[in-house]
Amino acid sequence: MRPVARPEFSYREDSGVPRFDETRLLLVMDGECALCSAAARRIARWDHEDRIRIATVQSQLGRGLLLHYGLKPDDPESWLMIKNGRAHGSLDAIVSLGQQIHWSLRPLLILRLLPFGVQDWLYARLARNRYSLFGKGDICALPDPELQRRVIAK
Template sequence: MAELPARAPFSYRDDPAVPAFEDSGPVTVMDGDCALCSFGARMIARFDHAERFKICPAQTALGTALLGHYDLSPDDPESWLLLYDGQAYASLDAMIRAGALVGGIGHALWPLRGLPGPAQDWIYRRIARNRYRLFGRSDMCALPDEKLKARLLLK
């Protein structure tokens, strides 16, 4: 699993580079131009019946600042971040945890937790590096449906 720098819970709140944002529930930061990520964002909006999740495109000022706080880059295809209860998770670990939090079909990713960290990283890196070629591009913010629109953090 991708290792993030050790940070205190909610440490981004004290980082002057990170704009204030609604963080009472889980927040995902993902590539807003990736069709696979856009699909994931739509699935979160569709299946998160408790409406807890917020979704932040990596290309926004907030997304870039959050990724930078955790030493990740919006230009790196492997940057996918989940903030939950102030803790940060990255890459496949973030996706698995987000799926479990969403529930329903999201639990389909949970068995991947049983894989050793290096195997998870290998799988994630292969998909992340080839995501545009495999799935194409799609602007998640272009014409979002109302459920997705309500979740987007576009600061």
């Protein structure tokens, strides 16, 4: 599911969205998903320039942002990447993120050749089945101090 298009930085006017460091790219992902937890650990390892922060869907910030952009916090398809005050979602945002964090993810660019409808369908299949495919985990319970430093708990 793609976020509702809104003007840049529109969340600043939403009382349900706590303030956060807008100078960094912010990811809103499921804190209970093993696939998301693995991705968060990898991001922490590859983000040498310290450009990325992570808010879980379960946090006040994550929930507030999802609701602001018309997404349902309890929907497994809901995730966001906030970059330069704009929200991005679905597979296209994952591909975009991959290009920014590690060269090994460049082959994912091929997915951008697919129409948005196909990208959304692929993402939805993965999102809806991630617990059965990868199990559950807890981003916040991970002992990795580098990841813990990046997770926004509010």
